[in-house]
Amino acid sequence: MTGSPALTLYGYWRSGTSYRTRIALNLKGLAYEQRPVNLLENAQSRDDYRSLNPQGLVPALMVDDSVLVQSSAILEWLEERFPDPPLLPKAPDLRAVVRAMAMMVACDIHPLNNIRVLKALRSDFGADDGARNAWIAHWITQGFAALDTLIARHGGTYAFGDDLSMADCHIVPQVYSAERFHVPLDAYPALMRAATNARAHPAVAAASPERQPDASPS
């Protein structure tokens, strides 16, 4: 393979899965074009976007003429195609720890709190804002408690040791979401130290929602 592929990220400024993909792209030092998909206008469900991603979810990463979907799979692809700087340690046992941290967010926190689920809680069960915020806080609290234990055990400057990893790519957007929904975070000092350090890294900071082209005052 010669040269870098043309990369276009279809995402939404405040989507956690888009945010984690931006962090990884930035950490790899890759240039990419952004095509905003406005979730509030349901743009992800339109035919033109579904022709790219039949699931109708963000993000999608166009690589030359092909499309990658599912942010955690995209991060693994980035790691394989652009190994430097690495977002996983070398030893399988340590890679498994980093991936477990990432999956705690990707599988057990984020999916329960994203916009399509919150909409369903309202439409199916009449959940008002208070009930939905309690729901969000519940799953974040459960997941962060476990993550804090793992980060206290394995973390350094960042979630795993002193190098940014896939774990941080997943954790930083989840902390952003927790703050947005006013979830108290004092009980997770190891996690918050790692997240604060990660956010201060220029590549991570450049991925933050308010710095994206489609950001709007909320």
Added chain:
Amino acid sequence: MTGSPALTLYGYWRSGTSYRTRIALNLKGLAYEQRPVNLLENAQSRDDYRSLNPQGLVPALMVDDSVLVQSSAILEWLEERFPDPPLLPKAPDLRAVVRAMAMMVACDIHPLNNIRVLKALRSDFGADDGARNAWIAHWITQGFAALDTLIARHGGTYAFGDDLSMADCHIVPQVYSAERFHVPLDAYPALMRAATNARAHPAVAAASPERQPDASPS
């Protein structure tokens, strides 16, 4: 590294994440001991189990004296430590497709329908069995529609081509769950063909819930 590590799987016969881990272990031809964790008795929340997995979720895989958690991370570890037979194709672009299929189940279907979420729907919103079954069917239907499109595009005997992969490890348990909750599956012919073929493989069949030591009539 010399010899194979001693492997002990902490899981539950009907848990989808335990099931997918058993399939992968079996496909790799690995021997492992099973330690059932009875989710109906909340055994996953007890201190002895939480000392293994602070998240209090199944599965956990004990490898000699260390513990791996998060089934999708465990599958990646198995692939790295025991590469033969592979559960991912070789080329990064193709690996990304298989991982995307796996993540559609791991992130966008299963987490919304597992036992702790169904309990929360009942306790937080008073959801009865009918409402919970509609919730389950909704997320399975959404995810399976997208998966069926991808499998029609990339599948052969199995979900991706003619070799069993991480995608099948994730899809087979999700089909089992869909059948258990009587979700109509006629609209997903490519997915169902792949799942039927996968289930007929002896290593996959040996992982099925009813063949586990803790299986009980339901």
